[in-house]
Amino acid sequence: MNYARTALLLAAMTAIMLTAGFLMGGQGGLMIALVIAIAMNAFSYWNADKIVLRMYGAKEVDGRSAPEFFTLVENLARRADMPTPKVYIIDTDQPNAFATGRSPERAAVAATRGLLDRLTRDEIAGVMAHELAHVKNRDTLTMTITATIAGAIGMLANFAMFAGMFGGNNRDNPLGGIGTILVALLAPVAAMLVQMAISRTREYSADRAGAEICGNPLWLASALEKLEAHARGIDNNRAERNPATAHLFIVNPLHAHSVDGLFSTHPKTAERVRRLRAMASEMPVRREGGTSVPVTEGSGPQRGPWG
Template identity: 35%
Template sequence: MKAVWWFRTIMMFVYLSLLLMAVGALVGFIFNSNFIYWSLAFLAISLFVCFFSYYNSKQMALKANKVRIIRREDNPRLYDMVAELAQKSGLPMPEVGISYTPVANAFATGRNPENAAVVATSGILDLLPDDELRGVLAHEMSHVRNRDILVMGIASAISIVISYVSQMAWYAAIFSRDSENRGMIMLAALAAQIVVPFAALLIQLGISRNREYLADESGARLINDPMALARALQHLERQNDATVQSYTLEDMARKDRNTPDATLNICTNRNYAHMWISNPLKKKGILESMFSTHPSTESRVARLTELAKKMGQ
């Protein structure tokens, strides 16, 4: 099954790359230049952006989510669980951190297993029993082992470049001096401005959901207890729905980071929503499956339940 998830991820990256090269070719057409050179130039730009994002991903994520790196004496329960799972995974011991927010959640970050950090919120440490917390941490360690931080960093960077180049194509079309093909150029640039970034976003979100399914399966196999992770996901969804709804929009918009309400913003930052095990910004509705960074809890639990049956549990 793991090979299936990797194949789907690779195909989505192929689609993203084709989108980028198509927009680059459009810019080349507008400037009456060689299409292939423009396509390759923008592909090179995306690779540079990917590298920068990849190299700095850990520090950016820790800072944005106000994480405090801990030692064993600060929280032996959390530290020992991460150490146990790292050993079982055959991975180096990652840094362990706590983000002080009432929202129960966890995430992993770092450009590679040697530079990783596993973070839990104070909310999840208070909420989950040991077996469920171990399931959540196994999910996060699987993200590290599967190099999902790198995968999503690249996907995000390519999507950003695609949006930028699409915008560039539109402005280039506006100021184009090609009067003979102006109508066709404007139409193509308008389509690129509207459709291409939207398509890139859908592909990026699809990659994110794909990696969550893979981490669920890998984590469940790591602890040999799919239902512990399934219970944790259900527990997190119920608790976080209640926690987030207890805050008004005015509370969530406060700028003062020293107020208790401001700690909620840590887990509701859209730029990092894809990193958490449970998406704090999920929306319900028929389009949820298309526009969410995470699969629905129902579908994740169903897959974990099926995995438990296959494992004879």
């Protein structure tokens, strides 16, 4: 099923690129777009995770450089019956996290410095369990490839706008200058709609699976409320420069006022929290005895999420 969804997604994103190429350059533009799309799909499959991690300046950590955080992820992965992914920290103040990689055997999870500094250990466990759920469900391949291709579509739209501003015209263009304008205006919207369609449903699924992995839905519910509040007031400059990657994060890294709710790649945090609280009322939960401590790099003894 996940492979079918991945194929459907790649087909949709490829169709957007082909349509844009045709509107800008007719049959010639269509063929060029087809070659670019094939190359992007192949390149993204093998390298999209590395591109995203490099884009955000993520630094890999291990049991010596970040003992408590790494051990927490390691224990959660064991509970999820999956390999421990590579663990990264992103040096930005906005609390957030994402997962990437084409399979559970080649996955990575990343948390920002702001998340590790502002959340309790229980809340961090909830967030990282959510990211591991994305890995286990193989959402990461689809979401990472989407980010790369959406970025390419955005670049194509910028080129169309540039060409339109300077009177660029191709006699093979079936709609003339109107086609170029349509690409500039509609291609990014179409790509965003595809991102939205995937991300909204997958976030709910990862919330539920993550709550089952960590054992307490309230940990993730509490974390989401804090992340949402902080993300609204703290810039994530790299995300603002690369909005095509916004759907990778557990909460929208872009300021809420800059994105219309209709086109948000994330479901409403209040609804996610409501579902998690309802889930908590239906299942036995794990508790830490009310004593949670922040997880920061190099702090404290090596300790898993449950002692």
